Every structure is written in structure tokens, then in C-alpha cells.
Amino acid sequence: MSVITIGIEQLEVGMYVLEIAEQRAGTVHIKSRGRVTSEAAIKELKRKGITRVVIETDVESNPTAGGQPLPANQHLETAVPVERELVRAEKLYQQGIKIQKNLYKAIQSGTVFDDYVPREFSTALVGSLDRNPDALLLMTKIREKDSYLLEHSLNVGILLANFGRFLGLEEQEVEQLAYSGLLHDLGKIKIDDAILHKPGRLTTEEMEEMKKHVNYGVEFLHQMKIAPSLIKWVSEHHERLDGLGYPAQLKAEDITQQGRMLAIVDMYDALTADRCYKAGMSSQKALQILLKDSKNKLDPALLQQFIRCMGIYPVGSLVELSNSKVALVMKQNEKQPLKPLVRVFYSTVGNHYLTPKEVNLATDDRVKIEKAVVASDYGIDINRFFNESVLP
Numbered sequence: 001m002s003v004i005t006i007g008i009e010q011l012e013v014g015m016y017v018l019e020i021a022e023q024r025a026g027t028v029h030i031k032s033r034g035r036v037t038s039e040a041a042i043k044e045l046k047r048k049g050i051t052r053v054v055i056e057t058d059v060e061s062n063p064t065a066g067g068q069p070l071p072a073n074q075h076l077e078t079a080v081p082v083e084r085e086l087v088r089a090e091k092l093y094q095q096g097i098k099i100q101k102n103l104y105k106a107i108q109s110g111t112v113f114d115d116y117v118p119r120e121f122s123t124a125l126v127g128s129l130d131r132n133p134d135a136l137l138l139m140t141k142i143r144e145k146d147s148y149l150l151e152h153s154l155n156v157g158i159l160l161a162n163f164g165r166f167l168g169l170e171e172q173e174v175e176q177l178a179y180s181g182l183l184h185d186l187g188k189i190k191i192d193d194a195i196l197h198k199p200g201r202l203t204t205e206e207m208e209e210m211k212k213h214v215n216y217g218v219e220f221l222h223q224m225k226i227a228p229s230l231i232k233w234v235s236e237h238h239e240r241l242d243g244l245g246y247p248a249q250l251k252a253e254d255i256t257q258q259g260r261m262l263a264i265v266d267m268y269d270a271l272t273a274d275r276c277y278k279a280g281m282s283s284q285k286a287l288q289i290l291l292k293d294s295k296n297k298l299d300p301a302l303l304q305q306f307i308r309c310m311g312i313y314p315v316g317s318l319v320e321l322s323n324s325k326v327a328l329v330m331k332q333n334e335k336q337p338l339k340p341l342v343r344v345f346y347s348t349v350g351n352h353y354l355t356p357k358e359v360n361l362a363t364d365d366r367v368k369i370e371k372a373v374v375a376s377d378y379g380i381d382i383n384r385f386f387n388e389s390v391l392p
């Protein structure tokens with residue numbers, strides 16, 4: 001057996017890769033060992049920034065020898081522990097907020113914005129989800145009450161990309177979904193604050209004004225020279241299958257799958273977000289509301305998939321346990337969805353914080369989940385808890 005290092009350009013289908021020898025800085029860690037089974041897999045490695053690989057040459061001459069095939073587009077990445085990914089996810093999240101701010105500034109002042117930065121950022125977001133989706137999903141739960149606009153778009157980007165990954169879509173499409181989430185509500189900055197942040201129901205006139213945010217945003221995206229397909233998805237995020245959405249009252253057959261996904265995720269994040277005038281609702285309650293609304297408005301099959309994607313107790317949500325303690329869901333347990341891995345941190349007896357402790361409900365049968373709760377039920381300062389006990 002001999003082992004040699006070759007440039008990615010020399011890599012061919014059938015070769016057996018032992019490890020990645022060189023990767024451009026800042027790119028993702030991927031599963032390296034395996035046989036290259038298709039041109040698409042090579043293309044994917046190049047796209048991930050791999051420049052040199054180590055191959056085993058005698059395995060190359062014997063294509064039936066050892067190892068699993070290297071898949072073309074899925075499961076390339078090795079998951080990293082959530083604690084490690086959180087370091088990067090937190091930085092990414094802050095970077096995302098800054099990019100959103102700059103985009104809003106540009107649309108407000110009528111200046112053209114180069115799409116390179118947000119596009120690259122969308123790729124980086126998906127890279128983090130590939131390494132460990134739980135890190136960014138946790139980040140979506142940190143809410144500064146006065147920056148709803150910024151956080152909402154970023155969260156929609158993250159949740160939408162996560163949904164796309166769940167559906168097994170191609171990496172490139174997942175990145176575009178992330179991008180469309182970031183861009184979907186930019187037009188809102190042109191809407192009067194009194195309407196945008198009005199706690200109660202909007203009057204007919206106010207609603208007509210509010211509806212304009214879609215076209216304001218679309219106009220800006222054309223100036224940014226965003227791909228027409230992506231602009232179409234964004235333009236559809238308030239359209240509904242029954243034709244009663246806005247701005248174009250499109251009927252179901254004219255709304256793309258991506259536009260339908262965007263509509264679901266947009267509503268979900270809006271319902272679960274804390275606002276200055278109201279606390280966000282639990283994921284379960286939000287999904288129930290979407291279900292009620294889904295019959296004629298949201299795509300029911302996609303909504304079912306989204307519910308499966310989020311799980312009964314999504315990562316980042318709060319649960320009350322049978323021992324009167326509140327815990328944060330840290331990791332889903334695919335085989336036992338009612339028994340995730342949680343971090344216990346608050347006692348409802350006496351209402352006080354506890355030294356955080358990780359409990360795997362799948363292996364600890366002394367305690368179980370009573371119900372989903374939200375931080376405001378107990379006056380819990382969730383940001384403080386995140387800063388002190390979750391973020392690295």
C-alpha cells in the first residue's frame with residue numbers, strides 16, 4: 001500500500017481518500033475517509049475549500065477494497081460537539097446582526113448594497129448547521145426585545161436552512177434558502193414605526209401600508225441584482241394558498257415550494273418571538289396555530305414536515321419537569337422525542353436559579369417533562385441564563 005498526497009484537481013472518481021491534506025482557512029471540517037463515487041462529490045469537496053487530499057493508491061487500483069463511499073452531497077461533515085460549535089455560532093450570529101443592520105441602512109438611504117457579504121454569510125450559516133445545527137438553533141432563542149427586525153430575519157434564515165436540510169435538499173439550495181430568509185423582510189424598514197410596532201390590530205389603512213413592505217424589499221433586491229428565482233421566493237412570503245395573501249394574491253399553483261416554506265417559517269418565528277409588547281409563545285402553541293391556519297393558507301404537507309423538523313420539544317425551548325424544575329432543551333433524542341437532553345437551571349419552588357445541570361431524560365427515568373413553557377411564565381431572564389450558562 002502506498003499513500004500519496006494529490007491536488008484536488010487530480011482527484012478522480014474511484015480513488016480512495018484517506019484524509020484532507022489541505023483546506024482553505026475558515027471552511028468546514030468534513031468527513032474525509034471514503035471512496036469518491038461521483039464527479040458531484042469531487043465538485044462538492046472543491047466547493048468546500050478542499051485543495052489537497054491524501055489518497056491510498058493500491059485501494060485506488062482495487063475499487064472493491066474497504067471503506068464506505070463518499071456521498072455526493074449529504075452527510076459529508078463530521079458533527080462537532082455543540083459546545084465547540086457554539087463558539088463559532090455566536091460569532092456568526094453577531095456578524096449576521098451587523099449585516100442585517102447594514103442592509104437596512106442601505107435600503108433606507110437608497111444606496112446599492114453589494115450582495116457578496118450576505119451571500120457568503122449564508123454559506124457560512126449553512127456550514128455551521130452542517131457541523132452541528134443545535135448551536136445556531138440555540139442562538140435563535142436569544143432575543144433582545146428592541147431588535148426584533150434584525151433577529152427575525154436572521155432566525156428565519158437559520159430555521160429555513162435547517163428545514164431545507166431536514167428535507168434533504170441540495171446544499172446549494174439550502175444556502176439559497178438561508179439567504180432568502182435573511183432578505184425576506186428588508187422592506188419593513190420603510191414602514192412607519194407606529195404601524196410596524198403597533199401592539200394591537202392594524203386598521204385597514206395601516207394594513208394596506210404594511211403590505212407594501214414586500215414590494216419595497218423586492219425593489220431593493222432587484223437593485224442588489226439578487227437571482228430572480230430567489231426574489232420570487234421572497235415576494236411570496238405573505239402569499240397564501242387560497243389566494244387571499246399579498247401583495248399579488250397568487251393562487252396555490254403559482255406559489256413556489258420555497259415561498260411556501262418561507263411563509264411557514266416566517267409565521268413560526270413571529271409567533272415564538274418576544275416583542276416589546278408581548279412575550280413569544282411556546283413552539284407547541286405556535287405550531288398549533290399554524291396547523292389551524294394551514295387548511296387553506298399554508299401548505300399542509302410542508303407544515304407537517306416542518307413540525308417533524310422542529311420536533312416536539314425543539315432545541316432551545318424550555319420545559320418544566322416533573323420535579324418542578326425548568327430546563328433548556330439542548331439536544332433532541334431521535335428515538336425518544338419526549339426525552340431530550342436538557343439543562344436544568346431553575347426551580348419553580350421558590351422561583352430561583354439553580355446551578356445548571358445536564359440531564360439525559362432518555363436514561364434518567366426519575367424525572368420527565370410535564371409541559372413546554374416560556375421564560376416569561378416564570379419571569380426567567382433567558383438572555384442572562386444563556387450568557388452565564390450556555391454560551392462558551
Ligand SMILES: [Fe+2]
Binds near residue numbers: 184185213237238
Ligand atoms: Fe414580511
